[in-house]
Amino acid sequence: MSNHPSTSGADNIYQPSLARIVRILPQIEDHRLFQLRFEDSGIRQSFTYRPGQFVELSLIGTGEAPISISSSPTRPEVIELCVRKIGRVTEALFRLPLNSLVGLRGPYGNGFPVEEMEKNNLLIIAGGLGMAPLRSLLWYALDNRSKFKEIILMLGTKISEEMLFKYELLSLLDRTDMKCLLTVDKDEEGIWPAQVGVVTKLFDAVKVDPEITYAAVCGPPIMYKFVLRKLLERNLPKDRILMSLERRMKCGVGKCGHCSIGYKYTCIDGPIFTYWDAINLPEMI
Amino acid sequence: MAKPKVGVFGMTGCAGEQIVILNCEDELMDILKVLDIRSFHTAMSENDEQCDLDIAFVEGAVVQPEEEVWLKKIRKRSRLLIALGTCAVWGGVAAMKNEVSPQRLKDEVYGPRGQIFKSIPAQPLHSFVKVDFSVSGCPIEKEQFLQAIASLVHGDIPVLPKYAVCTECKLNENTCLLVEKSELCLGPITVAGCNARCLSYGIPCCGCRGPVEEANIASEVEILKEKGFTLGDIRNQLRTYAAPAEVLQTYFTKR
Amino acid sequence: MQIVKLPKENLDKFMGGLSKFGEIHAPIKKDENTYLFSKIEDLSKIELNYNRTILPPKKYFLPPNETMFRFSPEKGYEPPQDNLNKKYVLLGVHSCDIHGLKILDLVFSGTYVDNYYFTRRKNTSIIGVSCIPDDMCFCRSMETDFVEDGFDLFLSDIDDSYLVRIATSLGDDMVRANQSLFKEVDKEDIAEYKRKSNERKNYFKIDLELYNLPEIMDLEYESKIWEEIGEKCLSCGTCSMVCPTCYCYDVFDQLNLDGKTGERRRQWDSCLFKDYALVAGGLNFRSERSARVKNRYFHKQRGFVAQYGRPSCVGCGRCIQSCPAKIDIVEVMTKIRSASYE
Numbered sequence: 001m002s003n004h005p006s007t008s009g010a011d012n013i014y015q016p017s018l019a020r021i022v023r024i025l026p027q028i029e030d031h032r033l034f035q036l037r038f039e040d041s042g043i044r045q046s047f048t049y050r051p052g053q054f055v056e057l058s059l060i061g062t063g064e065a066p067i068s069i070s071s072s073p074t075r076p077e078v079i080e081l082c083v084r085k086i087g088r089v090t091e092a093l094f095r096l097p098l099n100s101l102v103g104l105r106g107p108y109g110n111g112f113p114v115e116e117m118e119k120n121n122l123l124i125i126a127g128g129l130g131m132a133p134l135r136s137l138l139w140y141a142l143d144n145r146s147k148f149k150e151i152i153l154m155l156g157t158k159i160s161e162e163m164l165f166k167y168e169l170l171s172l173l174d175r176t177d178m179k180c181l182l183t184v185d186k187d188e189e190g191i192w193p194a195q196v197g198v199v200t201k202l203f204d205a206v207k208v209d210p211e212i213t214y215a216a217v218c219g220p221p222i223m224y225k226f227v228l229r230k231l232l233e234r235n236l237p238k239d240r241i242l243m244s245l246e247r248r249m250k251c252g253v254g255k256c257g258h259c260s261i262g263y264k265y266t267c268i269d270g271p272i273f274t275y276w277d278a279i280n281l282p283e284m285i
Numbered sequence: 286m287a288k289p290k291v292g293v294f295g296m297t298g299c300a301g302e303q304i305v306i307l308n309c310e311d312e313l314m315d316i317l318k319v320l321d322i323r324s325f326h327t328a329m330s331e332n333d334e335q336c337d338l339d340i341a342f343v344e345g346a347v348v349q350p351e352e353e354v355w356l357k358k359i360r361k362r363s364r365l366l367i368a369l370g371t372c373a374v375w376g377g378v379a380a381m382k383n384e385v386s387p388q389r390l391k392d393e394v395y396g397p398r399g400q401i402f403k404s405i406p407a408q409p410l411h412s413f414v415k416v417d418f419s420v421s422g423c424p425i426e427k428e429q430f431l432q433a434i435a436s437l438v439h440g441d442i443p444v445l446p447k448y449a450v451c452t453e454c455k456l457n458e459n460t461c462l463l464v465e466k467s468e469l470c471l472g473p474i475t476v477a478g479c480n481a482r483c484l485s486y487g488i489p490c491c492g493c494r495g496p497v498e499e500a501n502i503a504s505e506v507e508i509l510k511e512k513g514f515t516l517g518d519i520r521n522q523l524r525t526y527a528a529p530a531e532v533l534q535t536y537f538t539k540r
Numbered sequence: 541m542q543i544v545k546l547p548k549e550n551l552d553k554f555m556g557g558l559s560k561f562g563e564i565h566a567p568i569k570k571d572e573n574t575y576l577f578s579k580i581e582d583l584s585k586i587e588l589n590y591n592r593t594i595l596p597p598k599k600y601f602l603p604p605n606e607t608m609f610r611f612s613p614e615k616g617y618e619p620p621q622d623n624l625n626k627k628y629v630l631l632g633v634h635s636c637d638i639h640g641l642k643i644l645d646l647v648f649s650g651t652y653v654d655n656y657y658f659t660r661r662k663n664t665s666i667i668g669v670s671c672i673p674d675d676m677c678f679c680r681s682m683e684t685d686f687v688e689d690g691f692d693l694f695l696s697d698i699d700d701s702y703l704v705r706i707a708t709s710l711g712d713d714m715v716r717a718n719q720s721l722f723k724e725v726d727k728e729d730i731a732e733y734k735r736k737s738n739e740r741k742n743y744f745k746i747d748l749e750l751y752n753l754p755e756i757m758d759l760e761y762e763s764k765i766w767e768e769i770g771e772k773c774l775s776c777g778t779c780s781m782v783c784p785t786c787y788c789y790d791v792f793d794q795l796n797l798d799g800k801t802g803e804r805r806r807q808w809d810s811c812l813f814k815d816y817a818l819v820a821g822g823l824n825f826r827s828e829r830s831a832r833v834k835n836r837y838f839h840k841q842r843g844f845v846a847q848y849g850r851p852s853c854v855g856c857g858r859c860i861q862s863c864p865a866k867i868d869i870v871e872v873m874t875k876i877r878s879a880s881y882e
Contacts, residue, residue, distance in 0.1 A: 004662050005653045013652045014608055018616040060611050061439050063793045087820025103616050248819050253652035257788030263843035315797045438799030448813050451776035456604045458594040460571040463864050473774040473864050499814050501774045504865055
């Protein structure tokens, strides 16, 4: 049959490449930041990605799982994955010693439309573990500081012990070229150096110009509800509110079906969706 | 890495699971390469009854108070406890008549000699202890057992199919005995893993592997009734292997 | 398109000559009312008058089970050296099933091309055959009762002969290899073909009206019909396995007994299985059976239209024939359309 796509010499889209765990940084309980480096120097140099994209991580013999990239493409050579020990694959990852080999393929997904977001204000809103994919966008923007107008980060966790990248983010408090708002719901000892209260309270401290602002939101479902309400109150257009969603992205390439939401595949049409997409897709959030 | 220390134990049952393990003739040497078997009464004469174990494989149902004590002791010394076979996972054939008092059953079967031992309604292991993983089947499938060992040696909890026998039956392209031949087949509500063995020989599924997750008993019963089976027939078949299963209990108490 | 005539007395000779183009697979009778595609050792077993096979031809391109890689801790994942390049001739494929393959082609191509699928697809020639619909066929509603491409040859039964459409250069080679078996099409053959295909229209007993179905499905998203089907559905997976366009698969690493080496395998999956949309940590986006049933219908009749411009159902009737709970897609869609249903 003549009308099929060419298969000769084409890549195997499911082929994981070996990568080495070069650094393991403990974060909060059951969360670690893994620095991975491709074994093959060619792949290492050519591998690039957009903030918001994910990779398929293989633990040899255990299986594969989608993990969002926490590092920024502006800092090549290593890829950082912030992983929560929660399933078979991540449990196997936590058992591995430094220098072990894992499989990686990707990057997958649409990622944030960073070119479109440039020349605008950037409002990054994270709740709990939502910081993992948003950290990539944050550092991308800070490393391309001149391309963006105002950069505001709002992050809320229950207690400070649950804040991912805490020390890295606290060091941003002093930066004058961005506004870093870190809030904890409770601070019983009174030692938290930043805000206290729920994340939506942070809106009181910022001005949102709906004409020139993009919001990137990631967090638990309950947070979406309240944050979206705040953003809509400030007249932010629905297609400028970007959200990162989680589904069972098994193949990453739009074939296996597991991550379908309504008429879309999270792995190729997402994982970044606009709020407008969300309204129009059944069972989105 | 040290080989995991393993024990194989049998409560009340036919020892079928232990026989399946011993029947892995081609693989036995490889099994011994990866497991340090410390206790396996059916197969070895010297057994360590005290040492801590990484994995305990337990077959059979609990039908005597002594077994409950023994099982709890095994649980205490084992990091992982794996239920092997339908009796251990679901109660099995022994639990078929649990609604009849153990005393009456004992009198009928053993007469006055039944006085010398006690019995309780047959229960699966999870009624008494935490079960980390289950391999069902009457008997278990050798391939599933070997795969479970491989995963455990690797450090992972094994993954076995959770779908119904129908799926495997279709993949074998068998003529559907339920739809095409109106036979009493429990394939739609029985958990897969046997590669639809009976069905591939033209025998309807009797449900020996126990119910699939979220088994739709009500719909299965409706389908069979429509084909002319009485509720009695259906009930007997459903209760043969997994009477204590919650889905069955709920269905039959509701009625 | 070139069309020639193959008198039925020459059929066996023609089929016998096909083996040099690949291993022949064709429908055989399994039981009273069941058929399956199988390797042919004995040409007399081939059953070209059949209603439908238990599994559709997708099994040849996306096998129910396949090894994607072999793995070891040192070398990682390496593709198996299996020969995907073996040639096959798939003979006796119905129009609906050819459309089914064309739909799978859409899914497995695109930005990411699945080479496991397409290598097999390229190495398999397809010879279609016309059919007489039974009371579960609704290919006419799904616009798959005829097929324009996606085959090398297509045989249309006109009683004493087959009209043979030659769609590809390979198909032409197959005809040329046994040129003497074929005759030219004459006026009577054309008349007979027209009579037959007109007559065929009248055999259809059921109809699924496609007109504005996507809009109706959106409107009926909250309909209680999904709960009703959810009550009946057994989640047994039968409908997904037998569907010519269900392509979902699961992937897992299967270890050897050493606990180190093994194979990464994929196998057919179903969106009706409870753990289909389960993510690590235990959150299940479709834990209710009714939600899973609804998702399956929406994906076939609504989602696929949005993605690819047509429903992914081809009207082959397999799910109707094989559902133990007698859930009938045509009945469900008819119900959902009816104004009186709320």
